[in-house]
Amino acid sequence: MDRPRQSARRKLLRGFLGVAAGLAAPAIVRAEGPTFRFGLTPVFLNTDAELLARLRGWLEGTLGRSVRFVQRRTYREITNLALVGDLDAAWICGYPWLANRAALALVAVPLWRGRPLYRSYLIERAGGAAEDLSDLRGTTHAFSDPDSNSGFLVTVSDIISLGHEPEGYFSRTFFTYGHRNVVRAVGSGLAQSGSVDGYVWEALAATEPDLPAATRIVARSEWMGHPPVVCPRAREGTSEITALRRALLSMSDDPDGRAALGLLQLDGFVPGRENLFDPIARRMALLDRAE
Amino acid sequence: MRLPAIPLAARLPIVSAAILGLVGLVASQAVMGALVEMQNRHLRETLTARIDALALALGPAVLREDVWETFDILDRASGAGGRLPTLRSTVADRTGTVIASSHPDTDPVGAQLAPAIDAAVPVADLSVSGKAAAVSVAAPLLYQGQQVGILVSRVDLSALLAERRATRATLLAGNAVAILLLGGIGYALIRRGLRPVAVLSTHLSGMGDDPQPVPERAFPRDRELARLFFTYNRMVDAVRDRAETDRRIAERERYVSLGRLSSSLAHEINNPLGGLMNAVDTLRHYKDRPDVAGPAIDLLDRGLRHLRDVTRAALQTHRGDHAAAPLSAADFEDLRMLIEPEIGRRAQRLDWRLGEIPEERGGLPAGPVRQIALNLLLNASEGAGAGGVVCFAAREEAGALRLCVCDTGPGLPASAVARLLSDVPPVNGGGFGLRLVRDLTTGLGGAIDHARRDGRTEIRIVLPLREEA
Numbered sequence: 219m220d221r222p223r224q225s226a227r228r229k230l231l232r233g234f235l236g237v238a239a240g241l242a243a244p245a246i247v248r249a250e251g252p253t254f255r256f257g258l259t260p261v262f263l264n265t266d267a268e269l270l271a272r273l274r275g276w277l278e279g280t281l282g283r284s285v286r287f288v289q290r291r292t293y294r295e296i297t298n299l300a301l302v303g304d305l306d307a308a309w310i311c312g313y314p315w316l317a318n319r320a321a322l323a324l325v326a327v328p329l330w331r332g333r334p335l336y337r338s339y340l341i342e343r344a345g346g347a348a349e350d351l352s353d354l355r356g357t358t359h360a361f362s363d364p365d366s367n368s369g370f371l372v373t374v375s376d377i378i379s380l381g382h383e384p385e386g387y388f389s390r391t392f393f394t395y396g397h398r399n400v401v402r403a404v405g406s407g408l409a410q411s412g413s414v415d416g417y418v419w420e421a422l423a424a425t426e427p428d429l430p431a432a433t434r435i436v437a438r439s440e441w442m443g444h445p446p447v448v449c450p451r452a453r454e455g456t457s458e459i460t461a462l463r464r465a466l467l468s469m470s471d472d473p474d475g476r477a478a479l480g481l482l483q484l485d486g487f488v489p490g491r492e493n494l495f496d497p498i499a500r501r502m503a504l505l506d507r508a509e
Numbered sequence: 510m511r512l513p514a515i516p517l518a519a520r521l522p523i524v525s526a527a528i529l530g531l532v533g534l535v536a537s538q539a540v541m542g543a544l545v546e547m548q549n550r551h552l553r554e555t556l557t558a559r560i561d562a563l564a565l566a567l568g569p570a571v572l573r574e575d576v577w578e579t580f581d582i583l584d585r586a587s588g589a590g591g592r593l594p595t596l597r598s599t600v601a602d603r604t605g606t607v608i609a610s611s612h613p614d615t616d617p618v619g620a621q622l623a624p625a626i627d628a629a630v631p632v633a634d635l636s637v638s639g640k641a642a643a644v645s646v647a648a649p650l651l652y653q654g655q656q657v658g659i660l661v662s663r664v665d666l667s668a669l670l671a672e673r674r675a676t677r678a679t680l681l682a683g684n685a686v687a688i689l690l691l692g693g694i695g696y697a698l699i700r701r702g703l704r705p706v707a708v709l710s711t712h713l714s715g716m717g718d719d720p721q722p723v724p725e726r727a728f729p730r731d732r733e734l735a736r737l738f739f740t741y742n743r744m745v746d747a748v749r750d751r752a753e754t755d756r757r758i759a760e761r762e763r764y765v766s767l768g769r770l771s772s773s774l775a776h777e778i779n780n781p782l783g784g785l786m787n788a789v790d791t792l793r794h795y796k797d798r799p800d801v802a803g804p805a806i807d808l809l810d811r812g813l814r815h816l817r818d819v820t821r822a823a824l825q826t827h828r829g830d831h832a833a834a835p836l837s838a839a840d841f842e843d844l845r846m847l848i849e850p851e852i853g854r855r856a857q858r859l860d861w862r863l864g865e866i867p868e869e870r871g872g873l874p875a876g877p878v879r880q881i882a883l884n885l886l887l888n889a890s891e892g893a894g895a896g897g898v899v900c901f902a903a904r905e906e907a908g909a910l911r912l913c914v915c916d917t918g919p920g921l922p923a924s925a926v927a928r929l930l931s932d933v934p935p936v937n938g939g940g941f942g943l944r945l946v947r948d949l950t951t952g953l954g955g956a957i958d959h960a961r962r963d964g965r966t967e968i969r970i971v972l973p974l975r976e977e978a
Binding site for chain 1: 575576577580581584609610613614617618619
């Protein structure tokens with residue numbers, strides 16, 4: 219992406235987000251200092267406008283500076299922005315974080331249902347009778363993102379574990395670039411099966427129950443580290459990142475933070491350890507060997 | 510074909526309403542035609558704009574054969590559409606293989622769309638026709654001037670059809686209301702306008718078909734109509750006067766015919782008087798000689814009997830109380846006795862043929878029939894001239910009494926024939942005899958025929974016999 223276009227888009231996005239923030243959180247007190255750039259990916263329901271507004275409102279209030287959420291279509295775009303230092307922090311999937319562990323440092327890991335863990339769901343359309351992955355062979359399959367653990371890596375590594383080549387296992391595959399989209403694709407019949415973030419699927423059951431109701435869970439993966447908030451290693455010790463980590467870890471203590479967590483359907487954030495992501499690392503190794 | 514007997518006051522509004530209905534029908538057709546044309550244009554323009562917009566959005570995704578992106582665009586677009594909602598949109602690549610559909614159940618990813626493409630119509634040929642509530646349209650998807658795929662959309666036309674039905678129903682209801690309203694108003698106005706005519710009609714066909722004058726208090730206020738009523742009343746007076754005059758003339762005619770007979774009768778009475786007087790003298794002188802007195806008494810007896818018969822016939826003809834008595838053969842014999850002196854006076858020959866006339870049969874009154882026959886005989890005798898022939902025949906045949914009077918005269922003048930056969934008024938106060946024949950015959954329900962053949966003038970009267978009294 220060339221710099222002038224990126225810069226123009228940034229201005230546009232900044233303007234839009236500024237207006238949105240002004241409308242959604244007028245009580246926020248802006249502090250002096252550079253804008254905090256926070257990259258978001260569909261590891262949560264990042265299309266929920268109210269959720270985004272509350273999250274930003276809380277973050278700005280806590281950090282004492284304006285916050286800009288940066289969203290892109292793919293995980294890779296956000297990861298790359300973080301790698302090149304265009305983001306101060308990002309909420310990404312464990313898979314790209316592990317892949318770029320040398321350049322990206324762990325800031326915090328969300329707590330879902332009391333644990334910093336989540337898992338992947340293999341789903342089919344409601345009314346189906348598949349019992350496992352092998353029953354879905356030859357179907358049209360919807361993945362979330364090629365850099366998603368739950369929406370891609372888990373299923374592909376399972377296929378490899380079954381002794382098959384990922385290519386050709388499904389009759390046709392496509393990426394929807396969003397876990398919510400995977401649920402929509404499978405529920406509408408566009409795809410017969412899909413790989414989705416279990417946390418997102420469960421969160422949808424509370425916010426848009428019709429979407430997951432149109433699907434059926436065929437298989438659940440093992441528990442793995444929840445998509446973490448990371449930052450470029452170069453910024454790991456900076457005051458902004460320290461403030462961010464402190465804010466996230468104490469989010470459940472703050473009323474605004476609790477409200478945002480309520481919408482996120484999370485319990486809070488913990489510092490997390492790298493070994494939480496070992497299951498993902500094992501699957502990555504499996505994929506590397508297959509390639 | 511004649512219209513059924515509908516009152517004028519109803520017929521005019523019905524005709525007006527029919528014309529109004531026809532005009533409404535033509536106007537409604539024009540409106541419906543314009544609506545159909547407008548809908549078709551709206552349909553084509555809307556779908557063209559929609560497809561252009563979709564093509565713009567879909568182009569990159571279709572070029573990449575991005576299933577999700579294509580589905581997402583189609584799925585979000587399918588919610589919109591206003592009065593022309595899209596029921597289903599499917600995008601295929603250039604080979605007709607489905608990339609994505611807003612309804613994957615109908616058109617799954619990777620399926621062949623060729624049959625649907627073949628069944629769809631180009632937007633330019635699109636029209637809302639028949640009762641098809643939905644239509645499929647196909648359009649190429651162009652991206653940067655190149656065709657990258659095909660879009661097939663199924664569009665719901667039910668709103669347009671409903672609009673068309675609603676418009677048609679509104680037009681029909683409007684026309685019906687207008688027709689009923691204007692028809693009703695027309696009926697009321699015409700009925701009001703024709704009220705004087707109804708008054709005239711009632712009085713015209715008044716009691717016993719006798720026109721009655723309209724009382725002045727019932728005259729309409731409109732001057733022209735009031736004048737019409739005034740004229741009508743004058744006409745009624747004139748008709749009454751004429752009827753009275755006719756009645757008097759008919760009465761007089763009876764005496765006129767009697768007068769015409771009187772001289773003949775005087776001769777008829779006078780002629781035997783000399784002989785009778787001689788017989789009386791003979792009896793006076795030879796009353797002791799039975800051989801002389803006997804023939805004189807016989808002569809006197811015959812003469813007096815003849816005089817008695819002649820007198821009785823005259824009385825019978827002109828006596829009012831005999832008029833209603835049933836007709837019999839004796840009445841014709843009386844007539845013969847009455848006419849013979851007139852025939853003899855003109856040295857004419859009377860051809861008298863009396864058929865079977867059963868006594869007091871047929872319910873025909875003697876008076877009018879005798880008057881008819883007498884008038885015709887007198888007329889024939891006058892027409893035949895000196896030395897002519899007058900013939901008379903009467904018989905019953907086929908339920909009718911048939912009279913025939915003829916003469917060898919030059920024939921009736923046209924005015925006389927007109928008086929006999931039509932209702933033209935008599936001129937110069939003459940010819941009432943034949944008019945009386947006509948009036949009496951008509952009054953008895955009979956018919957008159959006049960003919961001139963073989964140098965003879967024939968007048969035939971047919972009087973239908975009624976059931977026996």
